[in-house]
Amino acid sequence: MSDKDEHKRSHEQERMGNRRKKTTARRAAMYALQIGFFAGLIWGLLRWLLVSLKLTNVPQAFLADPWVRRDALNSVFWHCMGLAMFIVMSIVAAFVYWLLLGALRGPWPGIVFGAAWWALLFAAIGPPAGLTESLRVIGWNSIFSELGLYLIWGLFIGYSIAFEFHDEGAREPNPKASGGRGRMAGGDDAVLQ
Numbered sequence: 001m002s003d004k005d006e007h008k009r010s011h012e013q014e015r016m017g018n019r020r021k022k023t024t025a026r027r028a029a030m031y032a033l034q035i036g037f038f039a040g041l042i043w044g045l046l047r048w049l050l051v052s053l054k055l056t057n058v059p060q061a062f063l064a065d066p067w068v069r070r071d072a073l074n075s076v077f078w079h080c081m082g083l084a085m086f087i088v089m090s091i092v093a094a095f096v097y098w099l100l101l102g103a104l105r106g107p108w109p110g111i112v113f114g115a116a117w118w119a120l121l122f123a124a125i126g127p128p129a130g131l132t133e134s135l136r137v138i139g140w141n142s143i144f145s146e147l148g149l150y151l152i153w154g155l156f157i158g159y160s161i162a163f164e165f166h167d168e169g170a171r172e173p174n175p176k177a178s179g180g181r182g183r184m185a186g187g188d189d190a191v192l193q
Contacts, residue, residue, distance in 0.1 A: 028098060028102075028165065029095070029098070031161070031164055031165075032091075032094045032095050032097070032098040032161065033091060033094070033095075035094045035156075035157055035160045035161060036087075036090045036091030036092070036093060036094030036095065036157070037087060037090070037091055039090040039093070039094060039153055039156050039157050039160075040083075040086050040087030040088070040089065040090030040091065041083075041087055042156070043086070043090070043149060043152065043153040043156065044082075044083045044086035044087055044090070045083065046149060047060065047086060047149055048060055048079065048082075048083060050145050050146075050149065051079075055141055055142075055145040056138075056141065056142040056145045056146055057133075057138050057139055057141075057142045058122075058132055058133075058138060058142055058146060059073040059074065059078075059082065060073070060078070060079045060082035060083065061073045061078040061079065061081050061082030061085060062082070062126075062131055062132055063082065063085040063086070063089060063131060064078065064081060064082070064085060065130055065131050065132070066129060066130035066131060090153070090157070093113075093117060093154075093157060094157050094161070097110070097113055097157050097158055097161055098161055101113060101158065102161055102165060104158075104162065105162050106159075106162060107155055107158065107159045107162075109158050109162070110154045110155040110156070110157055110158015110159045110161075110162070111151055111154055111155050111158070112154070113154040113157065113158050114150040114151045114152070114153050114154015114155060114157075114158075115147070115150065115151060115154065116154075117150055117153075117154060118146060118147050118150035118151070121150075122135060122138075122143070122146060122147075123135060
């Protein structure tokens with residue numbers, strides 16, 4: 001084989017590798033978009049329930065609070081807009097997680113990620129920007145409800161991305177490897193359903 005043929009083959013392999021990387025990056029970006037959308041939809045609806053049950057004093061559309069009169073935020077239109085804004089925020093958050101923390105595995109990075117978003121929105125950036133009132137004003141029910149919501153929201157985003165890109169499913173026990181038998185919670189051996 002001549003040097004020219006080797007160079008051509010090497011160049012072709014490099015081009016194929018670059019194409020695979022672009023395809024993988026595109027697939028990962030689309031997955032992050034989907035995770036962000038569903039994180040926003042699921043946890044945004046749960047947040048709407050928290051607002052409706054008065055477990056938090058922070059309005060559903062708190063992200064629009066600096067630009068809209070607070071009394072207008074209680075209308076159905078702004079509740080729906082609040083859900084839409086939460087979805088957009090979740091999409092941005094999923095991309096941020098994928099880009100900055102995507103290499104991390106397990107649930108803990110997602111939980112810390114959710115806590116960091118809560119701290120940014122409710123302690124660091126939120127009160128000065130007018131998104132939320134200070135933690136002293138919103139009360140303990142709001143603090144605990146919102147913190148719990150953001151922890152599971154971050155867990156959903158982080159663990160979903162880790163599960164997809166690090167094959168976390170491979171770490172799950174394989175019932176077929178043990179002949180379809182496993183240990184049940186009560187300690188008795190039983191066939192797994």
